[in-house]
Each structure stands twice: as C-alpha cells, then as structure tokens.
Amino acid sequence: MLHAKVIDSQVEKIIIKNAEEFISSSKFGASIFFIGTVRDINENKKVTGITYDSHDALVIKSFEEIYDEADKKLNIKDKAVFIEHVKGYVGLGEISIIIAVGCQHRDQAYALSRYLIEEIKKRSPIWKKEHYLNEQSKWLEGISILNEKN
Amino acid sequence: MKIKLKLFGQSRDFSKQDYLEFNINNHMSIAEFRNLILEFIDKNFKNNENYKKIVKSAAFCSEKNTLITNNYKITKEQTIGIIPPIGGG
Numbered sequence: 001m002l003h004a005k006v007i008d009s010q011v012e013k014i015i016i017k018n019a020e021e022f023i024s025s026s027k028f029g030a031s032i033f034f035i036g037t038v039r040d041i042n043e044n045k046k047v048t049g050i051t052y053d054s055h056d057a058l059v060i061k062s063f064e065e066i067y068d069e070a071d072k073k074l075n076i077k078d079k080a081v082f083i084e085h086v087k088g089y090v091g092l093g094e095i096s097i098i099i100a101v102g103c104q105h106r107d108q109a110y111a112l113s114r115y116l117i118e119e120i121k122k123r124s125p126i127w128k129k130e131h132y133l134n135e136q137s138k139w140l141e142g143i144s145i146l147n148e149k150n
Numbered sequence: 151m152k153i154k155l156k157l158f159g160q161s162r163d164f165s166k167q168d169y170l171e172f173n174i175n176n177h178m179s180i181a182e183f184r185n186l187i188l189e190f191i192d193k194n195f196k197n198n199e200n201y202k203k204i205v206k207s208a209a210f211c212s213e214k215n216t217l218i219t220n221n222y223k224i225t226k227e228q229t230i231g232i233i234p235p236i237g238g239g
C-alpha cells in the first residue's frame with residue numbers, strides 16, 4: 001500500500017498526521033517516520049531556505065518504481081508506505097520530505113525506510129536551490145542519472 | 151519542426167521562461183539535440199563551462215514522461231524535458 005505525492009509549498013504543507021493515519025494498522029508492530037527538514041548550515045554557509053524543483057510525473061513514477069523494487073529486494077510483502085516531497089520554497093526547519101513506513105517487524109521497517117530515502121536521493125528528479133544569509137542563492141550539484149539510463 | 155525544451159533544476163538558469171524552443175530536423179537524435187543545446191549555450195552564454203557541464207550530464211525525458219536515450223529519434227513536435235543531475239530529500 002503506497003501513498004506518493006508531490007506537495008506544492010505555495011498550496012499546502014506536509015502534515016505528519018496524514019502519514020500517521022495512512023500507515024496506522026493493527027497488522028503492523030513497527031512504524032518509522034523519516035522526516036527531512038531544511039538545515040541552517042551547508043558547506044559553511046548560513047542557509048535561510050531551499051527552493052525545491054521537481055519533475056512531478058517522473059518523481060511519482062520513481063516513488064512507485066522504488067516501492068515495487070523494495071518488494072523484490074527486501075521481500076517485505078505486508079507494508080504501508082507514505083511518501084511526500086515538497087516543491088517550491090521551504091524555510092529553515094520546515095519539512096521537505098516525509099517517508100512513513102509500517103511493517104510487521106522493526107528490522108523490516110528500518111530496512112525499508114533506509115532503502116526508500118537512499119533510492120529517492122539517487123533517482124527521483126528533484127533539485128535544490130539553496131538561499132543564503134547574504135541573499136545569494138545556488139543550485140546544488142547533484143547526481144547525474146544519464147549513465148543509468150543511456 | 152518545433153521542440154519545446156522544458157527546463158528543470160540548474161537548467162532553469164538558461165532562460166527567464168521555464169522552457170526553450172528549438173527548430174530541428176525530423177528524426178534528430180537526442181545526442182544531436184544535446185549538441186544543439188550546447189551550441190545555444192555557446193552563443194548565448196559565452197561558452198559558459200558550468201552550463202555546458204549541466205547539458206552534457208543531463209538526461210532527457212519524452213512528453214510521455216519516459217527517460218529517453220541518446221539514440222532516441224525525435225519524430226514529431228513535442229515537449230522534451232531536460233533532467234540535470236538530481237539531488238532531493
């Protein structure tokens with residue numbers, strides 16, 4: 001069971017309670033919430049916020065592919081996964097991503113949560129533009145997905 | 151024929167709009183299209199090496215939201231997305 005969505009920060013926010021409700025089930029003895037937030041320092045620069053850009057359709061497709069692959073690689077059949085990622089401006093300390101997982105056992109939940117975030121960072125077409133205290137801003141260098149597909 | 155190149159991430163700095171438009175020959179490959187974008191960078195941004203690096207390392211996606219390879223032939227007017235190196239989370 002998967003919920004996958006890109007949240008436009010100008011329209012709505014990520015709400016943790018929505019994730020809690022989605023993964024809540026008496027079938028699951030273990031729940032893990034991974035929450036990514038905007039940090040105040042990066043590479044010795046004072047960060048004031050991040051603008052996220054997203055290819056929404058490809059992002060959702062990648063979330064679905066990663067979820068399906070987790071079935072095969074981790075062999076966790078019974079699970080609930082809630083993934084939301086923001087696009088648009090996110091201020092300091094605000095949530096940029098939530099991955100909530102519900103599984104029968106804790107070792108499954110830890111493995112699944114870690115697998116999802118690592119694969120999303122490598123494969124989901126999302127970009128960050130950091131804004132700094134001196135009013136400058138910069139797109140962060142990322143990982144090319146060219147070699148994986150060409 | 152006209153191709154609209156939708157810009158994402160670092161490539162948004164290539165234009166004040168969120169896309170570029172190119173006139174290309176039918177059956178141009180993505181590899182050739184990439185070279186055309188590099189020519190655009192040379193002409194409009196004085197050979198900006200950072201921008202050229204973005205183009206060289208970018209993937210592309212079709213209007214059907216499928217990643218397309220260097221060998222893919224563009225056979226009709228459409229919007230193609232440029233996917234620079236990624237890094238969300």
